[in-house]
Structure formats: C-alpha cells, structure tokens
Amino acid sequence: MAREVGRVEITMEALFARLAADFGDGLGELRVQEPDTLVAAVERRALHALAERLKAHELGYETLNFIAAVDHVRHLEAVYHLYSWHTNTWLELHVEVPRGTAELDTVTDVWPGADWHEREAWDMMGIRFKGHPDLRRILLKDDFIGHPLRKDYVDRAENHPHV
Amino acid sequence: MGIGDDVIRMVPDRLKVQYPKLSDFSQPNVITTTADLVFAWARSRSVFPFTYGLACCAIEMLSSGFAKFDVARYGMEVFRPTPRQCDLMIVAGTVNEKMAPVLKRLYDQMSEPKWVVSMGACATSGGPFYDGYNVVNGVDKVVPVDVYIPGCPPRPEALFQGLLELQKVIRQYKFVPELPEVPEPAEPAERS
Numbered sequence: 001m002a003r004e005v006g007r008v009e010i011t012m013e014a015l016f017a018r019l020a021a022d023f024g025d026g027l028g029e030l031r032v033q034e035p036d037t038l039v040a041a042v043e044r045r046a047l048h049a050l051a052e053r054l055k056a057h058e059l060g061y062e063t064l065n066f067i068a069a070v071d072h073v074r075h076l077e078a079v080y081h082l083y084s085w086h087t088n089t090w091l092e093l094h095v096e097v098p099r100g101t102a103e104l105d106t107v108t109d110v111w112p113g114a115d116w117h118e119r120e121a122w123d124m125m126g127i128r129f130k131g132h133p134d135l136r137r138i139l140l141k142d143d144f145i146g147h148p149l150r151k152d153y154v155d156r157a158e159n160h161p162h163v
Numbered sequence: 164m165g166i167g168d169d170v171i172r173m174v175p176d177r178l179k180v181q182y183p184k185l186s187d188f189s190q191p192n193v194i195t196t197t198a199d200l201v202f203a204w205a206r207s208r209s210v211f212p213f214t215y216g217l218a219c220c221a222i223e224m225l226s227s228g229f230a231k232f233d234v235a236r237y238g239m240e241v242f243r244p245t246p247r248q249c250d251l252m253i254v255a256g257t258v259n260e261k262m263a264p265v266l267k268r269l270y271d272q273m274s275e276p277k278w279v280v281s282m283g284a285c286a287t288s289g290g291p292f293y294d295g296y297n298v299v300n301g302v303d304k305v306v307p308v309d310v311y312i313p314g315c316p317p318r319p320e321a322l323f324q325g326l327l328e329l330q331k332v333i334r335q336y337k338f339v340p341e342l343p344e345v346p347e348p349a350e351p352a353e354r355s
C-alpha cells in the first residue's frame with residue numbers, strides 16, 4: 001500500500017544530519033552535491049538492505065527514477081537516482097561494481113520500476129542483477145554478443161550473427 | 164482556344180499520341196490505349212505510402228505531408244500504418260539490427276506490387292552510424308530498394324524528387340502478364 005505523502009519542510013543541512021544519523025556508515029561519503037541532491041557511496045553487499053530501509057524511512061525515498069551504469073575502466077559503477085516526495089530532494093547512491101564479477105542484488109522487489117532499468121544496465125554494461133525476475137536484453141536483440149557500452153567492447157563481425 | 168489546348172501544346176510530340184486532346188471530350192469519342200498504360204498511369208498517381216519513420220528523417224517525411232509541402236499534389240498523401248493497405252514503404256531513418264527482421268516481415272506482408280524508397284543517409288548506408296554496433300548498413304541488405312534519396316535529412320523537396328523518380332519506375336512496370344506462348348496446332352496427319 002502506498003503511504004500518504006506528507007510534505008516535510010526541512011533544510012538540506014538538517015536532512016543531511018538526519019540521514020547521517022539514521023544510516024551511519026551505510027551511506028558512505030555522504031555529501032550535498034547540488035541544492036537538492038545528496039550523494040552517497042554504498043557497499044554493494046549492503047545495497048539491498050539499505051534500499052529497503054531507505055524506502056521505509058520516515059523521510060524516505062519512495063521513487064527510483066533511474067539506474068545509470070558507468071564504466072570507470074578500473075571498475076564499473078551503478079548509480080541509483082532516488083527521489084523523496086516528502087522532502088522533494090534527490091539521493092544518488094553510487095555503487096562500485098568490480099569488472100570481473102559484475103553482480104549486484106536486484107532492487108525490483110523494493111522498487112518494481114527498477115525492472116527495465118536493470119535489464120538495460122545488463123544489456124549495455126553487463127551488470128548482472130541477482131534475483132531479477134526476467135533478466136533479458138531489452139534494447140539489443142537476444143543473440144547479440146557482448147555489452148557494447150563497456151569501454152573494452154570491440155565491435156566484430158562475429159557479434160552480428162545474422163547480418 | 165481554352166487553357167487545355169495551351170497545356171497540350173507544352174507536351175512533347177512523341178508523347179502526344181498517347182493522350183487524347185481535351186477538346187476530344189466535348190463530343191462522343193473512343194480512346195484506344197493499352198491496359199498497361201492505363202494501370203501505370205493510375206498506379207503511379209495513387210501511391211499509398213507506409214508510415215515507416217524510424218528516426219529523425221521521419222520528421223521531414225511528416226512535414227512533406229503537411230500543407231506547406233503537401234505530398235498530396237502527387238497523389239501520395241494517404242499514409243497508412245498497416246502494411247495491408249500500402250504499396251510504398253518509405254524507410255525514413257536508421258534501421259537497427261533489432262528492427263531489421265520486423266521491417267522484413269512488414270515488407271512481406273505488403274501486397275504486390277510494392278516499392279521501397281530508402282530515405283536519407285541512414286537507410287541508404289548506415290549514414291552517421293555506419294560503425295555502430297547495432298546498425299544495419301543500408302536497408303537494401305534487408306529488402307530490395309527502388310529509389311535512394313541522399314541527405315541527412317533530405318528536405319521534403321528531395322523526397323518529392325525521389326517520389327517522382329519512383330513514379331517513373333512504376334510506369335515501367337508491366338501489370339498485364341505476358342500471355343503464355345500457345346503452340347501452333349499440329350497439322351492433322353494425312354490419311355493414306
């Protein structure tokens with residue numbers, strides 16, 4: 001059931017202090033990046049539990065707007081853009097993902113809207129989301145080989161079996 | 164002398180034999196021509212294009228349908244979103260590898276006779292995305308193309324020139340099938 005959304009007047013500093021107090025190390029390197037955006041680094045093993053707590057929190061982040069995937073060459077990164085309708089602020093969770101075993105826990109059970117975003121991150125960046133109900137490619141055809149937005153992707157004729 | 168005669172005089176002599184003078188219609192008359200010519204004349208002027216906009220070129224295709232450019236002048240304004248009602252596929256935009264099988268299937272569903280116009284650099288060769296990991300380098304890898312229109316995007320005028328070229332293609336088309344050769348009946352063998 002959707003909770004009633006009550007607008008909460010709170011300054012960014014107070015919100016920062018509140019989140020830092022409630023989540024502690026869960027939200028690492030928490031900082032205010034823009035007038036309405038907080039940024040935090042999150043351990044990838046702690047992601048799922050944290051997602052549940054963030055959504056259930058009193059000033060919680062009920063909306064997952066987008067999951068971005070970034071290739072930092074040394075490692076990959078997933079960026080979760082959350083939005084709070086109580087405080088009208090954003091929270092970005094930056095999750096570092098190793099290149100070799102690029103795996104994350106799915107958050108589709110917390111925010112169902114994550115479904116297609118996770119499929120796209122898998123399709124383009126090759127981040128595998130454990131527990132996703134239907135992790136197929138979404139933009140490219142099913143028999144495509146490789147994950148083309150990775151920096152080390154090389155386009156070869158073999159990747160296109162039927163053309 | 165009516166305005167019709169002026170127009171008739173602008174038609175080159177070699178074409179005149181094919182068309183009656185407008186003044187001929189003022190009295191009972193008979194026109195002799197070939198079925199092919201009539202079909203070709205009619206078909207080339209009532210083409211039903213298939214709404215196949217895939218990328219930015221589609222915007223130019225749409226604008227050519229609006230009042231300022233008005234493709235209706237050539238009898239091609241009825242864009243249809245279903246292949247069963249179309250005989251011209253204007254491929255306007257980038258064909259990617261996931262779209263290619265769909266495009267082929269829709270082309271197969273169009274009823275004969277049918278034509279394909281490749282509009283813009285993307286549909287012709289892959290265009291700016293030639294090296295893309297997911298781009299088909301030219302729609303002619305998937306379906307046969309009759310007219311290619313260069314440009315990125317081609318202006319509506321360029322599309323019209325392509326469509327006028329297509330009308331020439333359509334007019335060459337033989338609609339009446341050739342009659343099969345009938346062998347001469349053999350002479351009855353003479354009784355002895």
Ligand code: SF4
Nearest residue numbers: 219220283284285316
């Ligand atoms: S040819 Fe140019 S305008 Fe046309 S679809 Fe390609 S990129 Fe867009």
